[in-house]
Amino acid sequence: EVQLVESGGGLIQPGGSLRLSCAASGFSVSSSYMSWVRQAPGKGLEWVSIMYSDGSTYYANSVKARFTISRDNSKNTLHLQMNSLRAEDTALYYCATSQEGPYFFDYWGQGTLVTVSS
Amino acid sequence: DIQMTQSPSSVSASVGDRVTIACRASQDIDNWLAWYQQKSGKAPKLLIYAASRLEGGAPSRFSGSGSGTDFTLTITSLQPEDFATYYCQQASSFPRTFGQGTKVEIK
Numbered sequence: 001e002v003q004l005v006e007s008g009g010g011l012i013q014p015g016g017s018l019r020l021s022c023a024a025s026g027f028s029v030s031s032s033y034m035s036w037v038r039q040a041p042g043k044g045l046e047w048v049s050i051m052y053s054d055g056s057t058y059y060a061n062s063v064k065a066r067f068t069i070s071r072d073n074s075k076n077t078l079h080l081q082m083n084s085l086r087a088e089d090t091a092l093y094y095c096a097t098s099q100e101g102p103y104f105f106d107y108w109g110q111g112t113l114v115t116v117s118s
Numbered sequence: 119d120i121q122m123t124q125s126p127s128s129v130s131a132s133v134g135d136r137v138t139i140a141c142r143a144s145q146d147i148d149n150w151l152a153w154y155q156q157k158s159g160k161a162p163k164l165l166i167y168a169a170s171r172l173e174g175g176a177p178s179r180f181s182g183s184g185s186g187t188d189f190t191l192t193i194t195s196l197q198p199e200d201f202a203t204y205y206c207q208q209a210s211s212f213p214r215t216f217g218q219g220t221k222v223e224i225k
Binding site: 035037044045046047050058059060061094102103104105106108109110111 | 119160161162163168173205207215216218
């Protein structure tokens with residue numbers, strides 16, 4: 001059974017850094033397409049970043065040069081390093097996987113909440 | 119970036135009703151479109167992919183149609199568990215983008 005469990009969220013001051021993790025089970029993150037999608041409180045969904053099985057990465061313009069997606073194959077875990085955080089980064093961050101190509105998100109975690117505030 | 123526009127933003131319907139939600143892309147995305155259902159406090163769930171393919175486990179009362187720039191999600195005979203917010207998402211190019219959502223409410 002595919003399962004995704006996010007962690008690492010919390011309250012952080014503007015300009016600070018945070019690293020999110022997504023522990024996967026039931027499949028291998030190294031052979032899948034893994035994404036982060038966020039949802040600001042009461043708002044819609046916003047795609048953040050994706051890592052391909054070959055290691056290629058793509059980012060939303062709003063986070064480019066501030067966020068870095070990576071994975072630890074030995075721990076079957078996806079990460080999102082978030083630097084220079086802003087108030088507008090406040091959101092529930094979901095980890096999602098696309099099992100058959102980097103297109104649609106067929107499994108999602110329950111999310112981890114990031115609050116950027118002084 | 120490709121902009122996705124859903125209509126309506128909300129719809130009130132009764133159990134048993136047929137509900138149709140539209141999604142328009144700002145440029146041609148062929149059939150690179152998905153629909154998700156999100157219930158309050160829960161993660162989104164994939165319903166339809168490639169515009170019209172039903173995800174495994176999704177009820178057959180959900181169907182998708184369209185190609186190019188105009189797409190539709192139809193729920194035939196709305197059930198109590200279908201009251202939720204629905205999002206479309208394009209997968210034609212990066213950045214991946216979602217519609218703003220359509221909330222299906224109880225009438």
